[in-house]
């Protein structure tokens with residue numbers, strides 16, 4: 001398999017995802033020049049110091065104007081503004097892709113804002129990350145053996161899709177394609193709901209009396225369950241807002257099931273409680289690699 005090569009890549013938002021993509025593409029030798037742009041000057045300077053990027057552009061439009069491919073790695077709520085900013089600067093062969101955690105809204109933004117250039121917009125989502133943000137959190141191995149979902153449609157230029165696929169494969173990821181609607185429905189259940197539950201659990205406990213005691217005696221399970229509540233609140237507010245239509249029904253389903261469990265407990269129905277726990281353990285054991293604890 002030949003390695004995909006792109007001369008100049010603009011990374012808009014050199015945080016955890018943009019910085020990790022830059023690091024892995026440089027390491028794989030796919031990109032000659034990495035141009036960073038974004039909002040926070042200190043973060044961009046840090047990205048330069050860490051060697052994630054070769055230069056800091058004056059603006060996202062300046063970075064886009066001088067690149068063959070642009071990766072948007074900004075919070076999904078900022079996508080429309082950044083697309084509007086870069087649209088007039090794009091060359092007529094420039095490929096644009098993104099890393100946003102939701103896809104339906106991003107695709108609608110791209111169609112509305114990019115016009116004809118929307119054919120060279122390849123919507124993407126690396127399903128890999130951590131609870132940390134910013135250039136300091138970036139690392140080249142982030143996408144190894146992880147999935148990247150692309151959501152092109154029949155209007156998307158196949159050559160653009162192939163270039164973006166090649167870059168993620170060079171990062172060690174397994175790339176698949178699906179519709180943006182299917183992506184958002186699946187991710188609402190597997191990623192967005194768990195984040196909502198983790199944030200709400202910590203917030204609920206923090207509101208109880210003697211909160212200090214509660215956190216002092218918290219065991220490993222609490223840390224495991226709530227790790228993702230340390231993720232960026234601004235980024236996650238954007239995600240849950242953008243995917244409200246898919247998320248609300250899965251929250252309702254979860255609430256209904258939690259209520260059934262609560263009732264079984266209230267009724268002293270030990271068998272019903274145990275059956276649920278057994279079922280859940282069997283599913284989780286099947287899905288997690290028992291040697292590494294990784295999914």
Ligand SMILES: NC(=O)C1=CN([C@@H]2O[C@H](COP(=O)(O)OP(=O)(O)OC[C@H]3O[C@@H](n4cnc5c(N)ncnc54)[C@H](O)[C@@H]3O)[C@@H](O)[C@H]2O)C=CC1
Nearest residue numbers: 013015016017038039073074076078100101129130133134
């Ligand atoms: N954190 C994670 O684990 C994952 C995040 N994603 C998605 O990737 C994208 C980036 O997330 P992270 O890298 O984690 O965030 P981050 O907070 O580490 O980096 C985002 C960067 O975007 C910049 N930025 C914010 N608003 C901007 C604007 N209006 N114009 C230009 N730059 C702007 C920030 O200065 C920051 O450097 C988000 O859309 C997120 O949903 C996707 C997969 C995993």
Ligand SMILES: O=C(O)C(=O)Cc1ccc(O)cc1
Nearest residue numbers: 101126127128129130131228
């Ligand atoms: O930290 C974790 O475990 C995550 O779940 C990271 C993550 C955050 C957002 C995504 O769209 C995908 C992955």
